[in-house]
Amino acid sequence: xxxxxxxxxxxxxxxxxxxxxxxxxxxxxxxxxxxxxxxxxxxxxxxxxxxxxxxxxxxxxxxxxxxxxxxxxxxxxxxxxxxxxxxxxxxxxxxxxxxxxxxxxxxxxxxxx
Numbered sequence: 001x002x003x004x005x006x007x008x009x010x011x012x013x014x015x016x017x018x019x020x021x022x023x024x025x026x027x028x029x030x031x032x033x034x035x036x037x038x039x040x041x042x043x044x045x046x047x048x049x050x051x052x053x054x055x056x057x058x059x060x061x062x063x064x065x066x067x068x069x070x071x072x073x074x075x076x077x078x079x080x081x082x083x084x085x086x087x088x089x090x091x092x093x094x095x096x097x098x099x100x101x102x103x104x105x106x107x108x109x110x111x112x113x
Contacts, residue, residue, distance in 0.1 A: 004034055004035035004036075004064075005032065005033070005034045005035075005064055005065070005093070005094060006032075006033045007030055007031070007032050007033075007094060007096045007097065008030070008031050008033075009028075009029075009030065009031070010029040010030055010031040010041050010112075011031075011112075012027070012112045012113070013025060013026065013027045013112065013113050014026055014027075014029045014041050014043065014110065014111070014112050014113070015109075015110070015111060015112075015113050016043060016048070016103050016108065016109070016110050017108070017109045018052070018073045018075055018080055018083070018103075018105075018107055018108045018109070019073070019075025019076060019077050019078050019080070019107070020075065020076070020077065021049075021052065021075050021076070022049075023048055023049050023052050023053075023073065023103075024043050024047045024048035024049060025047065025113070026043050026044055026047035028044050028047065029041050029042060029043050029044070029047075029100075030042040030096060030097060030100060032094075032097060032102075034064070040102045040104070041102065041103075041110050042097050042100035042101065042102045043100060043101050043102070043103075044099060044100055045086070045099050045100060045101055046099075048101055052073055052074055052075065053071040053072070053073055053074070053084060053101075054071060054072045054073075054074055055069070055070075055071060056069075056070040056071055056072050056081065056082050058070040058082045060085075064091065064093070064094065065087050065090050065091060065094050065097070066087050066089060066090045066091045066094075067087070067088075067089070068085040068086065068087055069085065069086050069087075069088055070082040070084065070085045071083070071084040071085070071086070071101070072084075073105075073107075073108065078107070080105050080107045080108060082105075083103055083104065083105035083107065083108050084101050084102065084103045084108075085101070085102055086099075086100065086101045086102070087100075
């Protein structure tokens, strides 16, 4: 793994919600743990209702994972900017997260059900 990053299968079923809508549910999610940060659940893109997500102009670069592309979540009642991200072409050591999305915003809930 890339230095201080481990990726494992996330046990159980995970759900992501925003604006009163369920955006996705998966029993095939991944758990990424990186020293100094809370763990992050990565959902397979096929388990997410992509109709709720709009591509954002934002991108960031992580020295361990590569370049992240961001998405804003569009619900009936609000737009949550840059609340999801994906590594379209991750570095080899974290290649398992390719095709997955992660979510983080106070308006978004990710939890095990």
